[in-house]
């Protein structure tokens with residue numbers, strides 16, 4: 607059985623579906639602070655199998671101990687965390703506590719239970735500002751400009767120290783570039799709370815009429831059209847990389863780092879044009895000043911994951927945008943449009 611922390615969230619829910627479809631048993635631990643129980647119900651429907659779901663906090667050591675005692679957990683995918691850059695600047699302690707202390711609590715419980723295989727959600731933000739493109743895993747980590755990025759780098763360092771201290775650990779640090787898109791069914795996808803920070807969720811809300819126009823943050827970057835360039839990767843490709851990493855970690859130990867990206871960069875303006883093609887309608891936008899802390903460009907060298915995991919991203923930009931658009935059209939208000947009875951799958955003694 608695989609424990610998936612944060613399994614009700616955007617990436618976690620896609621990972622849970624992929625794990626179930628690959629025949630794994632899954633236990634989800636999520637406090638639902640940024641997600642909905644509906645996502646889990648939809649994953650169950652798509653997979654045709656129930657999911658063991660526990661509503662609880664990854665920082666809750668007694669709960670973690672009880673879970674490791676009650677379920678035959680062989681490995682962990684650790685998605686639970688906070689991810690809003692701006693919020694992390696305003697509330698740094700909450701970010702360090704959840705992203706760093708949460709990872710520490712999880713590893714303590716894993717070690718006590720004799721579970722040493724861990725896939726960790728890291729981010730390309732740990733590379734900081736670097737001008738050499740594409741970014742390979744050899745590129746030194748930089749100085750992330752905000753507490754979110756710092757918390758990811760700190761968690762990576764905690765995990766390195768841990769693996770150095772005990773050879774039984776086998777840890778994959780997966781550095782994501784820009785995950786977008788949704789499962790092809792349109793049943794699960796990204797459902798941001800409030801105003802979206804990220805480009806595609808904002809564009810989607812403009813397209814369904816929830817917002818009037820997109821703000822393009824800067825058209826004076828040293829890029830071909832002046833707008834920021836990123837490496838967007840389909841969330842389904844991303845989670846397939848996690849399953850490959852999980853398999854690979856069974857035969858290795860120590861820490862392994864893999865970039866999960868496509869290797870191709872697209873500018874904001876290219877994203878707007880490609881999105882207009884997919885939706886068949888114009889996307890209103892205005893040019894605004896650069897967003898503080900943004901880098902001009904960032905794309906991956908994905909070759910290490912291909913060489914070592916036999917994994918590479920397969921879905922192109924049009925597929926990413928079409929799948930995201932299907933999700934948004936079918937669920938204009940995200941998961942809020944649906945209520946489910948809160949099926950209690952947690953044994954009462956384990957619920958926090």
Ligand code: NAD
Nearest residue numbers: 612615616617636637638639640641663664686687727729
């Ligand atoms: P998300 O917010 O949709 O998912 C995170 C999940 O963790 C949510 O369901 C939330 O309820 C849960 N959670 C948060 N704090 C928790 C706690 N203390 N205990 C239990 N559950 C808790 O975000 P996502 O986009 O799916 O991201 C998943 C992971 O990937 C995060 O660690 C994030 O930092 C990392 N990541 C995301 C991106 C991205 O662009 N989405 C990029 C790089 C890295």
Ligand code: UDP
Nearest residue numbers: 803804805808821822823834835836874900
């Ligand atoms: N961006 C934008 N308008 C938005 C959100 C983002 O122009 O409403 C730009 C941003 O400046 C960057 C790119 O889109 O160049 C991707 O931003 P996102 O926040 O999605 O990812 P990140 O900056 O974290 O890589």
